[in-house]
Amino acid sequence: MRCVMRLRCVRSAVVLSSLLWGQRWSSTWNSTPEKYGESAAASGATVLPGVDLARRAVSPNQEFPATWSEDEPLSPSNPRVCWREHYSLDAQKPYYQNIKTMEVTWDIPEGFVTRFPRLYASNGYHVDATGAVFRSSTASEPPANGTVGTTVAKEAGVKAVPLKQRLAAYGAGGLLWYLIVHNISLACVFTCLYVFRIDLIRLARSYGFDVKCSDEVAVSESKRPPFWKTFVLSIVLNKILVPLHLLLTVTSAPLLVHRLEPIATSLFPKIKAFARSFVGRGAAAGTTAKV
Known part of the structure; x- marks a missing residue:
């Protein structure tokens, strides 16, 4: 009698479990994709940064x-x-990639919020307050002079990106190359003023400045100008040439930055550590002197 009762209990348990599994399978199968694939953001759950x-x-x-x-x-x-x-550092302009279709294009999608609003505003596009770019009537119509207007617009767009921003894209190697160009220019200016003793009055007249004969300064041919005054003047003149240094650095960076990058990544941390240790020693010496 007990065996018969146990058999009935086992059968009922098997039937109940099969019914439950069938109900769960049918509910999963008949559910809509939107409900089944509901995102964690819509459900209010926390999403890990990696996910x-x-x-x-x-x-x-x-x-x-x-x-x-x-x-x-x-x-x-x-x-x-x-x-x-x-x-793109080579083309010096942005490009766009579709993640789903892997399409790559130079044309910005309509209404895309760009990180270069000045670039597209200078090319004739309409940019709203949020940075979304829209093709205006002037941008879609061809220029009156053919392809010349398009070329000028592209060049103006490239110039709209600041030189400092383009130099920052090259990282430590670009900074090292700029420092090299800047110091070479300083050495050239100082050499021209101190060694070759260029006549600045005559140079100013050649550029159209009205300098009278009475304003001329007598220069001794056998005596060199003061060293430190010439050095300070060279620094001032070299600072005026900083935009030219930036332009030269950005133009030649694609050829040299990849070679200077390993040197810069190892050199700058050493200089930073040396400066910190030097400042620390100076502060310690000052504290000791006060005591």
Whole structure:
């Protein structure tokens, strides 16, 4: 009798478990994709930073767009859902990549919020307060002079990006190359003033400045000018040439920065550590002297 009762209990348990599994399978199968694939952001759950970045890089959507935005989730038509903005150092202009289709283009998507608003504003695009770029009528129409206007607009757009910002994109190697160019220019200016003793009055007249004969200063041919005065004057003149130094550095950086990068990454930390130790020794010496 007990065996029969146990058999009935086992059968009822098996039937009940099969019914439960069948109900769960059917509910999962019949559920809509939106409910089953509901994002963690919509449900209010906390999303780990690594998961957030992975979803933006692999499968971007409205809650996790490819380009981060403060007002997430975005609308389905927003270009930031699938597009990302990059900057080409070789072409010196931004380009755009679609994460889903892997399409790469130089043309900015309509309504994309750019990091270079001045560049597109100078090219004739309409940029709103948030930085979204829209093609205005002047940008879409071809110029009257053919391709010349397009070339001029592109050159103006490249010039709209500051030289300091373009130099900062090269990192420590670009900074080291700028310091080399700056100091070479200082040495050349000092050599011209101290060694070759250039006649500044005659040079000023050659550039159209009205300098009278009575303003001329008698210069002794056998005596050199004062060293420190010439050095300070060289520093001042070299500071005036800083925009030219930046232009020369940015122009020649693609050829030399990759070779100077390893030297810069090892040199700058050593200089920083030496400066800190020197300042620390000076402070300690001052404290000892006061005591």
